Amino acid sequence: MATPGRPAGEAPRPETEERYPCPVCGRLVHDSVGSHGICPVCGWEDDLAQLRWPGLRGGANRPSLIEAQRHYREHRVSKPTFTPDPSLPRVRRDPGFRHFDRATDDFEEVGDRAADWPDDRTVLYWWRPTYWRRVIGPRRPNYSERLLRQVERYGASIGPKRLRSVMHLIEYGEAGLAANDFVVALAFERTPVAAADAETLRALLAAVALPPDTPPDVADRLVILDPHRT
Structure with a gap:
């Protein structure tokens, strides 16, 4: 053995x-x-x-x-x-x-x-x-850095356990999974997010490679985060 x-x-x-x-x-x-x-x-x-x-x-x-x-x-x-x-x-x-x-x-x-x-x-x-x-x-944009800026702004609203999970995924270069989990947590907590930040997160989700089993409506969850969208 x-x-x-x-x-x-x-x-x-x-x-x-x-x-x-x-x-x-x-x-x-x-x-x-x-x-x-x-x-x-x-x-x-x-x-x-x-x-x-x-x-x-x-x-x-x-x-x-x-x-x-x-x-x-x-x-x-x-x-x-x-x-x-x-x-x-x-x-x-x-x-x-x-x-x-x-x-x-x-x-x-x-x-x-x-x-x-x-x-x-x-x-x-x-x-x-x-x-x-x-x-x-061409080098890929540093999506982790973009996501970190959003986490710094809104991370406290999702709770320490979820925040640790998101940060762990970022640490391991899994920006797609981290962005998905972060958006889901924000939506679950119904955290108000500024229109520009919601657009940034939406673009991030569209740009990174998410796993095949990711629900197709992940980006749509941002609609409830953006107080300026109808």
């Missing part, structure tokens, strides 16, 4: 050696890329196939990497069966780590093996500038 952060049967390595990130929580806990070590922070087993094909289910882990990331955002673990050790020291996160973004990250379809495996497996880390399938083109 694999021990946290290290494959079964492998001797401990010096702490001075390079550490590699867990693709669910971003913490630098592994001895190599695809080590099959268990992340002590979130419980994800480091599976090389699921790193290359994030939509793949049934690898070393039952859920796909994308599903595990979603579960981590909501529960701080990659799967419901994992309980982290509360005495675990804080582990550094890989700089720039973020979750998969459908709008910018280009992954192969599950089972597509047209390309050979790269010699340097670190190029499978999609959040790094060395990602092997990086799409070259």
Whole structure:
């Protein structure tokens, strides 16, 4: 059985050696890329196939990497069966780590093996500038910064628990999900929002990539927030 952060049967390595990130929580806990070590922070087993094909289910882990990331955002673990050790020291996160973004990250379809495996497996880390399938083109606007300005203005009205959830999504680069949750919370609280700010949020929702199961009327919820609309 694999021990946290290290494959079964492998001797401990010096702490001075390079550490590699867990693709669910971003913490630098592994001895190599695809080590099959268990992340002590979130419980994800480091599976090389699921790193290359994030939509793949049934690898070393039952859920796909994308599903595990979603579960981590909501529960701080990659799967419901994992309980982290509360005495675990804080582990550094890989700089720039973020979750998969459908709008910018280009992954192969599950089972597509047209390309050979790269010699340097670190190029499978999609959040790094060395990602092997990086799409070259115009830079996307920083939607997180735009949303943060709205959160600073109206965030207090949605309550601390919802605010923490929105801020956590922003931290992980999930501007679309964060904007959706923020708008839903504002609508639920019937928070008055200035016309210009409502228009900004509406444009933000239209511009970012929302998940496929997002209700089509999300942007319409802003109508009740804007006191100047009829």
